[in-house]
Amino acid sequence: MKTVEITEASLAEYGRKTAKETWVLTRRGKPVAAVVPIRRGLDFETFSLSHSADFIHLINRSWAGYKAAGGISLEELKRRYGLKRTSPPRRRRALR
DSSP: OEEEEGGGOOHHHHHHHTTSSOEEEEETTEEEEEEOOOOTTOOHHHHHHHTOHHHHHHHHHHHHHHHHHOOOOHHHHHHHTTOOOOOOOOOOOOOO
16 A cells, blocks of 8 residues: 555546555545555445445444344245245256
8 A cells, every 4th residue: 555645646647556556645644535446347336335334334233133133044035925946047058
């Protein structure tokens, strides 16, 4: 991770440089923003959710509820709500 004073930062320049590492922008030595690369194959929605404090709080609260009260299997959920059971996907035959 590299840091740069925000008064010296050119967004275009650091946008090119950030392809492999995170850059932290500072104002008077204190961090104010980060320019973070989005890895190839990772869509923006996944990236933004993984950095959302609200979403992380929701996931943690859900895990705590599961640990305290337990849960049900997918098959049980489908049975309770009258949903079709899904069969495993069929394997495609190799083309000759």
